[in-house]
Amino acid sequence: MGNSRQFSVHLALGGGAVADLLLWKKWTQSAAFLVGSTALWFLFERAGYNLLSFVSNVLLLLVVILFLWAKSASLLNRPLPPLPNLEVSEETVVKAADEMRVWVNCTLSIARDVAIAGNLIFFSQVAIGLWIISYVGSLFNFLTFLYIGFLLSLSVPVLYDNYQRPIDEKLNVAYDIARIQYRKIDDMILSKIPLPSNKEKKIQ
Template sequence: MGDFGRISVHNALGGGPGLSHFISSHFDFADILLWRNYYGGGAVLIGSSILWFLFEKGGYNIIAFIANNLLLLVVILFLWAKSASLLNRPLPPIPELDISEETVLIAADEMQVWVNHVFSLAHAIAVDGNLKALMLVVSSLWLISYIGSFFNFLTLIYIGVLFSLSVPFLYDMFQSQVDGKLIVVHKILLPVLRKADIVFKMIPSVQYKQKKNQ
């Protein structure tokens, strides 16, 4: 693989079309994940670490924590607005929050892609009897269940944040070396994958049996 065959990690994290690109253009998530925005990456890392420590080690309840903070925020804004009207001070600087129709349409398009993909997998398993799709879904769900048995949901989210802030950054730095190793692994696994594909094709599908019986 030459340099012309490499992908841009920055574009893969939000440079393409769709909702990810729309969000990235406004919040620069790609720069945060790749640590090009040091303040944003540091804020995400420190904030997630503090929240994980409070809820996991400190024993705080996440629902009570969110409710108490929202209650405090609402009371502060209310008192601020009342005192501002009495003392001729500026009102709280709260921006106009409005979701545009373009944002809703982009989100709906992205959701449609994922929902159609799930439906296609369900159709391939339940109707076509696709053994390969079944094995892929079963192995993925088993892996998620196995990993989740070692951690609770909050710790899994925190681990996901740590991986999101480290894996893309390291891959962007050592992309050529990682791609070289992946090519070697792919060449080793390719014969095994081809043999497995032949075995899967030898197993007749449910739909084929139904047509044959008809």
């Protein structure tokens, strides 16, 4: 009972191939993903290779290989390249559109609460979030930021899966402290906003 976990991190990540990758269930695939992302980051960030040139060269090499394979197959009576059916199904497009619609509606709802409803809590959260993104963006470029995201995605879920209980305890303590500080700041901001007194209301 003492070692039981609140929920499965594997299921929280979808329970599929992506969850297996992030939780290192199949360590060869996770290691290949880590090595590949590190190689691409080094190639573009340190070696100064251009993304457009890299994509063009890879596609050119792929086309040449497939062309030579097809020609040699017709001459030597060998099987053609095993290419899958490269088309996007209508179901996939509908699912992607539904997911995009949920995110867009959520963003528009937050924008409405901030701009029209004048929600101070949402305004503070959005302002702090944008400031953090701006500050982090001044320290790293987009490619390095994306690479850091890859590293975190391969380390944070598996660490949380192995040490969920102590991490939850520390997060609860940090959340309580942050909530107290947020209330103090919120009260400080509200105290500086002039509000009409009861006498003024009676005169009106």
